[in-house]
Amino acid sequence: MLTNRRRSVLAVDLGGTKTITSVILSTGEITCRKYFLTLADGDPRQVIDRLLSALTETMAQAKLKTSEIAGIGIAVAGVLDIDRGIVTTSPNLPHWRNVPLRDIFADRLGVVTYVINDASAAALGEHRFGAGIGFDNTVYLTVSTGIGGGIIIGGEPYLGVDGCAGELGHMTIEADGPQCHCGNFGCLEAMASGWAVAKEATMRINRGERSSITELVNGRLEDITAETVAMAARRGDRLAVDIVAKAANYLGIGLANLVNIFNPELIIIGGGLSKMGDMLLKPARKVVKERAFQLPARTAHIVRARLGSNAGIIGAAAYVFDQQDETKK
Amino acid sequence: MLTNRRRSVLAVDLGGTKTITSVILSTGEITCRKYFLTLADGDPRQVIDRLLSALTETMAQAKLKTSEIAGIGIAVAGVLDIDRGIVTTSPNLPHWRNVPLRDIFADRLGVVTYVINDASAAALGEHRFGAGIGFDNTVYLTVSTGIGGGIIIGGEPYLGVDGCAGELGHMTIEADGPQCHCGNFGCLEAMASGWAVAKEATMRINRGERSSITELVNGRLEDITAETVAMAARRGDRLAVDIVAKAANYLGIGLANLVNIFNPELIIIGGGLSKMGDMLLKPARKVVKERAFQLPARTAHIVRARLGSNAGIIGAAAYVFDQQDETKK
Numbered sequence: 001m002l003t004n005r006r007r008s009v010l011a012v013d014l015g016g017t018k019t020i021t022s023v024i025l026s027t028g029e030i031t032c033r034k035y036f037l038t039l040a041d042g043d044p045r046q047v048i049d050r051l052l053s054a055l056t057e058t059m060a061q062a063k064l065k066t067s068e069i070a071g072i073g074i075a076v077a078g079v080l081d082i083d084r085g086i087v088t089t090s091p092n093l094p095h096w097r098n099v100p101l102r103d104i105f106a107d108r109l110g111v112v113t114y115v116i117n118d119a120s121a122a123a124l125g126e127h128r129f130g131a132g133i134g135f136d137n138t139v140y141l142t143v144s145t146g147i148g149g150g151i152i153i154g155g156e157p158y159l160g161v162d163g164c165a166g167e168l169g170h171m172t173i174e175a176d177g178p179q180c181h182c183g184n185f186g187c188l189e190a191m192a193s194g195w196a197v198a199k200e201a202t203m204r205i206n207r208g209e210r211s212s213i214t215e216l217v218n219g220r221l222e223d224i225t226a227e228t229v230a231m232a233a234r235r236g237d238r239l240a241v242d243i244v245a246k247a248a249n250y251l252g253i254g255l256a257n258l259v260n261i262f263n264p265e266l267i268i269i270g271g272g273l274s275k276m277g278d279m280l281l282k283p284a285r286k287v288v289k290e291r292a293f294q295l296p297a298r299t300a301h302i303v304r305a306r307l308g309s310n311a312g313i314i315g316a317a318a319y320v321f322d323q324q325d326e327t328k329k
Numbered sequence: 330m331l332t333n334r335r336r337s338v339l340a341v342d343l344g345g346t347k348t349i350t351s352v353i354l355s356t357g358e359i360t361c362r363k364y365f366l367t368l369a370d371g372d373p374r375q376v377i378d379r380l381l382s383a384l385t386e387t388m389a390q391a392k393l394k395t396s397e398i399a400g401i402g403i404a405v406a407g408v409l410d411i412d413r414g415i416v417t418t419s420p421n422l423p424h425w426r427n428v429p430l431r432d433i434f435a436d437r438l439g440v441v442t443y444v445i446n447d448a449s450a451a452a453l454g455e456h457r458f459g460a461g462i463g464f465d466n467t468v469y470l471t472v473s474t475g476i477g478g479g480i481i482i483g484g485e486p487y488l489g490v491d492g493c494a495g496e497l498g499h500m501t502i503e504a505d506g507p508q509c510h511c512g513n514f515g516c517l518e519a520m521a522s523g524w525a526v527a528k529e530a531t532m533r534i535n536r537g538e539r540s541s542i543t544e545l546v547n548g549r550l551e552d553i554t555a556e557t558v559a560m561a562a563r564r565g566d567r568l569a570v571d572i573v574a575k576a577a578n579y580l581g582i583g584l585a586n587l588v589n590i591f592n593p594e595l596i597i598i599g600g601g602l603s604k605m606g607d608m609l610l611k612p613a614r615k616v617v618k619e620r621a622f623q624l625p626a627r628t629a630h631i632v633r634a635r636l637g638s639n640a641g642i643i644g645a646a647a648y649v650f651d652q653q654d655e656t657k658k
Binding site for chain 1: 408410417418466478480482487488489490491492493494495496497499500501502503504505506511512513514520578579582585586589590591592593594619620621622623624625628
């Protein structure tokens with residue numbers, strides 16, 4: 001019984017908006033799940049304190065003691081130095097600079113802790129328990145407010161030398177394009193993410209273009225999100241349809257790059273914008289066929305993610321189990 | 330003695346301009362090396378016949394019988410289906426469509442044969458015997474008439490599902506950029522390769538811009554190459570300096586993408602244009618620092634290749650030895 005219980009991991013997905021805490025078994029089963037608002041504008045210490053309380057509550061709810069936890073896995077939206085367990089910087093957590101996240105949790109809770117980039121974790125989650133089962137060379141792209149990526153090679157996450165590989169949203173696809181939150185210009189994220197779509201809509205309406213989006217937000221243009229634009233596009237709004245088509249084109253360019261670079265079996269698209277489904281993915285797939293080499297374009301199936309917002313926690317847990325199996329070898 | 334001799338590989342680098350044949354030992358030592366002009370405009374069968382003759386001559390010169398050869402490794406400038414040993418298509422070998430290169434050589438010479446993309450081979454060559462020794466996560470970029478790439482992950486070449494991964498020159502960095510030889514638009518190759526540099530110079534001189542390049546080619550603008558432009562730039566020619574600076578900027582954008590995607594230890598730059606040295610690489614490195622995330626940009630050393638035009642044959646030989654070690658396991 002105890003042995004079984006010890007195969008539980010405390011898994012966290014620490015995002016710019018929401019933080020999920022959970023208990024996950026090695027089968028991928030989620031036995032407990034809670035979330036709180038990250039309130040990322042505050043001091044990192046406040047976020048960390050909230051997360052420590054949430055983890056304590058989660059364990060209490062799951063009736064687990066720290067001694068019964070195999071480890072803590074924290075998927076975090078940031079550029080990680082994985083060997084040192086540090087969040088060096090994060091577009092989604094603006095005040096985080098070189099935060100030693102791993103050691104803080106290991107010290108305070110007395111449980112071995114691992115950190116991993118959230119999109120890399122989601123890639124691993126989808127590979128082990130979602131849309132990527134059986135596909136050992138897979139690229140994962142999460143198209144949400146921002147755009148993140150994760151790479152699976154030979155069935156394992158490819159994390160790079162520091163642990164920050166897979167920043168696929170920050171691949172320049174338009175050299176002189178608009179500035180991205182990361183500081184660079186013309187990143188895939190600056191052309192096809194949720195924030196890019198919302199910004200484009202706001203800008204064009206402010207410039208005088210007419211759109212039903214204005215009514216959808218009751219005239220409060222600052223409330224426009226990618227979801228509003230998608231809703232208007234579904235109803236045939238001309239501006240919204242045009243903006244979604246442009247985002248799909250840029251997404252297709254990014255995907256074509258990944259096809260030519262990785263020649264993968266599978267590309268999995270997750271994140272909020274993937275819910276647009278064919279409106280976004282059909283034209284994006286067409287761009288891939290037009291722009292990438294024929295052979296890898298034929299090989300790479302482009303599909304939607306399956307695990308939704310649980311991909312990160314499931315992947316973070318899988319990462320902990322993998323690391324511990326590695327240690328035992 | 331015989332055992333030793335059998336550790337020789339017949340290694341070929343089949344390029345758009347020149348084809349090198351060689352005998353290489355498992356130590357990376359080249360014991361024999363010849364080349365002939367590919368004359369790629371002709372029928373693939375003629376190229377193959379010339380290569381068969383050249384290999385027979387190379388063996389004769391090295392005093393080796395086919396029974397003494399461990400295998401044949403052919404590095405070829407094309408999009409390969411590696412499991413089937415087929416060159417599906419090639420920007421540098423215009424008439425090649427689904428040519429079963431591996432089986433032709435295996436059948437005609439009675440020696441086990443492997444094919445690998447030329448830039449992937451060069452990456453492996455540099456990793457084992459050149460600038461990349463000891464760096465297990467390395468990206469190789471050859472900036473020549475075209476731009477090719479090779480990826481080393483965990484000390485092994487990453488070839489993708491079909492064997493055509495690493496087409497790093499055909500990553501779009503300027504969505505609406507000029508058309509590339511591959512059919513796509515705004516590829517890194519279309520912005521920063523030898524042909525792109527020569528084309529830009531020709532176009533701008535044709536439009537009336539003055540440049541000492543015109544004298545360097547005795548007024549025959551069709552003779553302009555990247556080397557001519559580099560020579561003029563070294564002498565301070567304003568047009569040439571501007572063109573090289575633009576190419577360096579685009580190269581830097583491509584490198585920044587690779588830094589964000591792979592978080593590699595090392596990026597090796599080979600190919601003819603790398604001979605420009607600091608004139609090209611210094612500004613490119615600066616762009617990487619400006620555009621990529623800080624942590625991976627600090628980690629990735631960007632260096633020049635060491636093996637020159639031998640990288641492909643040395644890598645092709647290493648690939649054969651690797652495959653055979655794999656078979657023995």
